[in-house]
Amino acid sequence: MFFDALAPSSALQLTRFTDIDAFRPAESLEDSRSIPLDVANFAAARAIVNLPACRIFVARSFARILETTYRAPGGMVILPMSDDLCARSSGVEFDSRFFVALRGIHHCHFVEPKVNHHALIMFSPALRDRGWFDRADALWVRIADPAAHLYARQLVQDILRTASVQPHMFETTEVAAHLQEGLLLAFDDLFRRIPLAECGVPSAGARSARLVQQIDDYVRAYPTAPIYTADLADEFGVSIRTLGGAVAKVRGMSLHQYIRLKRLWATRTQLLRSGGASVASCARAQGFHHLGEFAAAYRATFHEAPSDTLARARQAGFPTNLA
Numbered sequence: 001m002f003f004d005a006l007a008p009s010s011a012l013q014l015t016r017f018t019d020i021d022a023f024r025p026a027e028s029l030e031d032s033r034s035i036p037l038d039v040a041n042f043a044a045a046r047a048i049v050n051l052p053a054c055r056i057f058v059a060r061s062f063a064r065i066l067e068t069t070y071r072a073p074g075g076m077v078i079l080p081m082s083d084d085l086c087a088r089s090s091g092v093e094f095d096s097r098f099f100v101a102l103r104g105i106h107h108c109h110f111v112e113p114k115v116n117h118h119a120l121i122m123f124s125p126a127l128r129d130r131g132w133f134d135r136a137d138a139l140w141v142r143i144a145d146p147a148a149h150l151y152a153r154q155l156v157q158d159i160l161r162t163a164s165v166q167p168h169m170f171e172t173t174e175v176a177a178h179l180q181e182g183l184l185l186a187f188d189d190l191f192r193r194i195p196l197a198e199c200g201v202p203s204a205g206a207r208s209a210r211l212v213q214q215i216d217d218y219v220r221a222y223p224t225a226p227i228y229t230a231d232l233a234d235e236f237g238v239s240i241r242t243l244g245g246a247v248a249k250v251r252g253m254s255l256h257q258y259i260r261l262k263r264l265w266a267t268r269t270q271l272l273r274s275g276g277a278s279v280a281s282c283a284r285a286q287g288f289h290h291l292g293e294f295a296a297a298y299r300a301t302f303h304e305a306p307s308d309t310l311a312r313a314r315q316a317g318f319p320t321n322l323a
Contacts, residue, residue: 002081002117003045003060006160011167013048021272032068035265037113040303049163051180052173053124056156060117065251065261066110074125075103075133077187081117081153088113091205091249092141099144099190104137109209111252119156121183130184132191144190152186159183208246211236215247215255219262224287227259263287264301267294271306272313279306 008014017023020042027034036042045060053074058081070076078100085096088111159179162169169175214236219227232255233240247255263286270282280291283306288294298306 002157003047006047006164009164009167011049011170012160012163014164015046017044018042030068031071032066034062035065035261037063037065039301043115047160049160049170051183052177053127054180054183055122056159057120057122058117058156058160059120061112061115063114064112066112068108068110070102070106070108072103072122074123074127075101076123077101077121079119079121079149079152079156081119081156085116085118086114087111087116088250088252090209094141097143097146098141099149100139100141101132101191102139103133103135106139109212109250111250113252119153121156121187130188132187148186148190152183152190155183155186205249208249211238211243211246212250215259216262219259223263223266224285226287229255260297261301264298267298267306268302268309271309274310274313279310282306
């Protein structure tokens with residue numbers, strides 16, 4: 001809804017995506033990787049505004065599993081931009097009450113079961129420290145004061161609207177600095193009015209996240225091997241119940257569903273990159289040996305046959321760097 005009222009300008013970069021294959025290269029530049037959970041209804045959008053010492057990035061995401069690396073030497077705030085945000089990270093449930101503040105390099109994993117709207121505000125290291133971060137490698141997840149959060153959210157929206165309809169205002173350093181100062185003051189208030197309830201990621205959530213990362217590494221290392229739950233549990237020294245619970249907590253699905261989804265996406269990437277390879281060879285390279293079951297699962301996930309993906313890739317000449 002918010003994006004519909006925006007138009008690109010010299011001060012506002014605005015991009016809309018209706019196809020996951022067009023979205024992939026843009027995402028890879030940001031050291032992120034998504035696995036969409038609803039390909040048929042895929043849609044995404046992003047708007048970017050630059051101020052003298054910070055960059056505002058507002059996104060409409062999609063149902064997905066997201067792995068990303070944030071690099072924020074000057075600090076960064078992730079702010080929900082709607083009242084219905086829903087996400088999960090390391091087994092911790094997030095809604096629109098929360099905001100994230102981080103500084104340094106952080107590898108993060110999220111599950112977004114639905115479309116979300118959020119803002120990332122990246123601060124320049126040149127910005128004078130305002131006392132928000134007491135460590136170079138800080139990461140906090142906190143419940144925001146409702147009034148401070150609403151004001152910060154509305155201010156971000158106002159800046160984007162201004163950039164859309166009055167881009168000349170951003171050409172004057174003095175005016176741009178004034179807009180930025182208002183935003184910084186809003187975040188001063190947001191950080192200052194943090195209530196006593198502060199959410200850290202519990203140790204159980206961190207353990208679950210580590211187990212899922214081990215599964216990811218295993219699937220990547222043995223792409224063609226059959227994977228059995230008991231063998232994985234033995235490999236990682238945990239019970240089957242612990243392993244399944246970790247995947248359910250972190251990814252929101254069963255272990256079987258998660259491994260199949262990862263391998264389906266790996267197969268699709270290979271089909272899009274393929275020159276003369278066949279559907280069968282690409283499927284077998286990712287551990288699918290029953291081609292009938294593979295084709296049915298592929299069609300259910302991507303709403304097209306694997307042969308259609310291969311033919312479309314050859315016809316369109318998709319780039320080979322779709323990671």
